[in-house]
Amino acid sequence: MDLSELIRNKAFLSIAGGVVLTGFFGGGIYFEMEHINKIETEVEGVRGQITSAQTLVKGTPDLVEKVVIQRETDALVAEILPNEEDINNFVRTLRTFEEGSGVRITAVKKKSLSTREKKDFDRVVYQLTFEGDAFELLSFMHQVESDERFMSVPAFKLSSSRVEGGGADRVSHKVTLDVETYVYEPKDGPAAIKIDGYDRRVDQLATEIDRRKSEILIPRYEYLGRRSRRDPFLDPRTPAEELIGPLMTVEDQMDAVAFLVRRATELRDLWADYSKLDDFQARITASSTFEEMMFTLEEDIRMVKVEGSLKHMPAERRFRAEVIPVMDELRLAMGESQYGEGPSKKLLQEASLVISDHLAVGEFEQALAAFLPLESGLDRAAEDEERVALVTSLRDLELRARTAMDFDDLGLDLGGVIVGENSVALVNGKSVSEGEMVGPELFVRSIGPDQVEFIFRGILLARYVEE
Amino acid sequence: MILINLLPEELRPQPGITPKKAAAIAAGALINASLLAWWGWLSIGVGQRVDAELEQVKEQMAGLTPQVTYHRGLETEHRVYMSRESTLDTITSERISWTQKLDQFVDLAHVGSDSSRYLVWFGNLNVTQVSDARRKDYGSLRAEGFSGTGNFANVANFLEDLEESHFARGFNPPAPPEGSQSKVDEGLVPSEVWSFPVELSLKSPEERKSDGSK
Numbered sequence: 001m002d003l004s005e006l007i008r009n010k011a012f013l014s015i016a017g018g019v020v021l022t023g024f025f026g027g028g029i030y031f032e033m034e035h036i037n038k039i040e041t042e043v044e045g046v047r048g049q050i051t052s053a054q055t056l057v058k059g060t061p062d063l064v065e066k067v068v069i070q071r072e073t074d075a076l077v078a079e080i081l082p083n084e085e086d087i088n089n090f091v092r093t094l095r096t097f098e099e100g101s102g103v104r105i106t107a108v109k110k111k112s113l114s115t116r117e118k119k120d121f122d123r124v125v126y127q128l129t130f131e132g133d134a135f136e137l138l139s140f141m142h143q144v145e146s147d148e149r150f151m152s153v154p155a156f157k158l159s160s161s162r163v164e165g166g167g168a169d170r171v172s173h174k175v176t177l178d179v180e181t182y183v184y185e186p187k188d189g190p191a192a193i194k195i196d197g198y199d200r201r202v203d204q205l206a207t208e209i210d211r212r213k214s215e216i217l218i219p220r221y222e223y224l225g226r227r228s229r230r231d232p233f234l235d236p237r238t239p240a241e242e243l244i245g246p247l248m249t250v251e252d253q254m255d256a257v258a259f260l261v262r263r264a265t266e267l268r269d270l271w272a273d274y275s276k277l278d279d280f281q282a283r284i285t286a287s288s289t290f291e292e293m294m295f296t297l298e299e300d301i302r303m304v305k306v307e308g309s310l311k312h313m314p315a316e317r318r319f320r321a322e323v324i325p326v327m328d329e330l331r332l333a334m335g336e337s338q339y340g341e342g343p344s345k346k347l348l349q350e351a352s353l354v355i356s357d358h359l360a361v362g363e364f365e366q367a368l369a370a371f372l373p374l375e376s377g378l379d380r381a382a383e384d385e386e387r388v389a390l391v392t393s394l395r396d397l398e399l400r401a402r403t404a405m406d407f408d409d410l411g412l413d414l415g416g417v418i419v420g421e422n423s424v425a426l427v428n429g430k431s432v433s434e435g436e437m438v439g440p441e442l443f444v445r446s447i448g449p450d451q452v453e454f455i456f457r458g459i460l461l462a463r464y465v466e467e
Numbered sequence: 468m469i470l471i472n473l474l475p476e477e478l479r480p481q482p483g484i485t486p487k488k489a490a491a492i493a494a495g496a497l498i499n500a501s502l503l504a505w506w507g508w509l510s511i512g513v514g515q516r517v518d519a520e521l522e523q524v525k526e527q528m529a530g531l532t533p534q535v536t537y538h539r540g541l542e543t544e545h546r547v548y549m550s551r552e553s554t555l556d557t558i559t560s561e562r563i564s565w566t567q568k569l570d571q572f573v574d575l576a577h578v579g580s581d582s583s584r585y586l587v588w589f590g591n592l593n594v595t596q597v598s599d600a601r602r603k604d605y606g607s608l609r610a611e612g613f614s615g616t617g618n619f620a621n622v623a624n625f626l627e628d629l630e631e632s633h634f635a636r637g638f639n640p641p642a643p644p645e646g647s648q649s650k651v652d653e654g655l656v657p658s659e660v661w662s663f664p665v666e667l668s669l670k671s672p673e674e675r676k677s678d679g680s681k
Contacts, residue, residue: 014492014495015495018495018498018499021499022495022499022502025502026502028502028510029502029505029509032506032509032510032513036513036514036517039514039517039520039521040520042521043517043520043521043524046521046524046525046527046528050527050528050531053528053532053534054531056535057534057535057538060534060537060538060541063542063545064541066545067541070544070545070549070552071548073552074548074551077551077552121551121555121558134569134573135573137569138566138569138573141565141566141569142566145564145566146566150558152562153565154595154597155594155595155606156565156592156594157593157594158591158592158593159591160588160589160590160591182558186551193537193540193541216552216555216559218562219564221564221567221570223566223567223570229574229577230576231573232572232577232587232589233588233591233592235588235613235655236586236588236615237586237656237657238655238656239654239655239656240653240654240655240656250656312656314586
C-alpha cells in the first residue's frame with residue numbers, strides 16, 4: 001500500500017490524527033508542568049530570600065545600636081589619635097614637654113619605618129636625644145604618655161653621667177627615647193547610613209557609649225614627681241674626705257635616721273589621735289605626751305642638724321624626706337588648730353571645774369596634774385580677751401594648789417588648842433596665839449575648837465585639830 | 468438464492484463500524500479529552516496559581532529589599548568600625564606605661580637603700596619593646612647595676628625585692644644573681660662595689676594583661 005492509498009484510508013487518518021492530537025496535548029502538559037515547576041522553584045527561592053531577609057532585618061535594631069555606639073566612640077578615637085596636623089605640630093609639643101620637664105633636647109629625628117600596615121592608622125616614630133636626670137626623664141616621659149593624643153614609648157636608652165659645671169655637679173644622663181604614635185586618617189569607607197532619630201538613640205545609649213569610651217581611653221599613670229628619692233643612675237656613695245669629725249658609721253647614720261623617722265611617725269599618729277579627742281582628761285593626757293615627744297624630737301633633730309652627723313647620702317636624704325617634712329606639717333597643723341592659739345575657752349572652763357573639784361576635796365596633786373598640761377599654752381590663750389579671765393582663774397587655782405602642797409610639806413604638828421578669850425594652839429610643840437607668825441609667810445589667823453586657820457602666802461588654809 | 472454484487476470493489480457499500488473500532492475510537496477520544504482537560508487544569512488552575520504566588524512573594528521581597536539594603540549598609544559600616552577598633556585594641560594592648568615602670572624602678576632602688584638591705588645604682592638602662600609573637604620576643608629591660616657593699620648577698624636582696632615588686636609585673640623572672648667585684652675605691656664609702664647585670668624580658672601582651680601590669 002503506497003502513501004496515497006494510506007491517505008485515502010480513513011481509518012489510518014483517524015488513528016494518525018488521534019495520535020498527533022495526543023502528542024500535542026502531552027507536549028502541552030509537559031511544557032506546562034515544566035513552567036509550573038520553574039515558577040515553583042522560583043517561588044521557593046524567593047521565599048528562602050524572604051526568610052533570610054526577615055531573619056536579617058530582625059537583627060537591624062541591634063545593629064543600629066552597635067553602629068550608633070561605634071560612630072560615637074569613633075569620634076573619641078579621632079580625638080585620641082593625632083591627625084596629620086597634630087604630627088606637624090609634634091615638634092612644638094616636644095618643646096612644651098622639654099620646658100615642663102627640664103630636659104635638654106639635642107636631636108629630633110623621624111624614623112623611617114618598615115611597612116607595617118595598620119589600615120586607617122599610620123605609625124609614626126620619632127627618635128629624641130636629650131640630657132637630664134632620672135626625674136627629668138620621668139617627667140618628660142610622663143608628659144608624652146599622658147598627652148591627650150595617644151603616644152607611647154617603645155624604646156629608650158639611658159647612659160649615666162654627671163657633668164661638672166658652675167661649681168655644682170649637674171646630672172646630665174644621655175637619653176635616647178623613641179616616641180611612637182598612630183596618625184588616624186580614615187580611608188574612604190562606605191558612606192554613613194542615615195539612622196532615623198540618631199540623636200535620640202545616642203541619648204538612650206549614653207550609658208553604653210560611656211562604658212565603651214572608658215574601655216577605649218588609655219589609663220594614665222599618675223606620676224607624683226621626685227618625692228625626695230635619689231637618682232638611681234648616680235653613684236650614691238659618700239666621698240671619704242667628707243666623713244671627718246665626730247663620725248657615725250653608715251649603719252649608725254641609717255639607724256639614727258630610722259629612729260627619728262619612727263618617732264616622727266609616732267608623733268604624727270599621736271597628733272591625729274589628739275585632734276579627734278573631745279574628752280577633757282583624755283586631751284590633757286594626750287597633749288602632755290605629745291608635747292614631751294615633740295620637744296625631745298625637735299631637740300634631737302636640732303642636734304643632728306648642728307652636728308652635721310649625716311654624711312651618708314641615703315641617710316641624709318631620708319632625714320630630709322621623712323623627718324623634716326613631718327615636723328613641718330605638724331607645726332603647721334598645730335598653728336592652724338586651736339592648739340597653736342593655746343587651750344580653747346571650753347577646755348579652760350572644763351579644766352577650771354576639774355581643778356576646783358580636786359581642790360575642794362584636798363586633792364592638790366591631782367589639781368596640779370590637771371593644770372600642768374595646759375600651762376604652756378596659757379600665755380597664748382591670755383592674749384585672747386575672751387579667755388584671759390579664765391586663764392587668770394586657772395592660774396589662781398594652780399597657785400592655791402601649789403601653796404596647799406607647800407603648806408602640807410611644812411609638816412605642821414598641831415598638838416592641841418585652848419579656845420577662850422586668848423585662844424592658843426600648840427604648833428610644832430610651841431604655843432602660838434591668833435595673829436602670831438609660825439614661820440616664813442605663815443601666820444595663825446584664827447583658832448577654833450576643831451580647827452586652826454592659817455594664812456600661808458596670802459592664802460587661807462585650815463588644819464583640823466586631831467582628837 | 469444467491470445474490471452476486473457485481474459492482475467494482477470501490478463502489479460497493481462499506482461495512483458499518485465494528486464494535487472494536489468503535490471502542491478504539493472512543494478510547495482515543497477519551498485519552499485526548501483527558502489530556503486536554505489536564506492541560507487545561509494545569510494551565511488555568513495550577514499555572515495561574517503559581518504565577519500569582521510568584522508575584523506575591525516577589526512583592527513581599529520587594530517590600531523587604533530596602534530594609535535588607537539598609538541592614539547591609541549598616542553591616543558594612545559596622546565591619547569597618549570593628550576593623551578600626553581591633554587595630555586600636557592591638558595598638559593600645561601593646562602599650563606599656565614606662566613612666567610607671569621607671570617610677571617603680573626608682574622606688575625600688577630608693578627603698579632598698581633606706582632600709583639598708585642594699586645600696587644599688589645603675590650605669591645605664593636599655594629598654595626595648597617589640598612584638599614578635601613567632602619568636603616569642605616582646606622586648607627587654609637591661610641595666611648595668613652596682614651594689615655598694617662587699618657583701619654580694621645584697622645583690623640577691625635587690626633581685627629578690629625586684630622580683631616581688633609591682634615593677635616586675637609584666638616581666639619574666641630575672642636570671643639568678645651573678646656579678647663580679649669591681650675595683651675597690653678607698654676614696655668613697657662604702658669602698659667596695661659589686662657590679663651585676665639586670666636583665667628582664669617582657670611577657671606577651673596577653674600575659675601582661677592577665678598579670679595586671681597594664
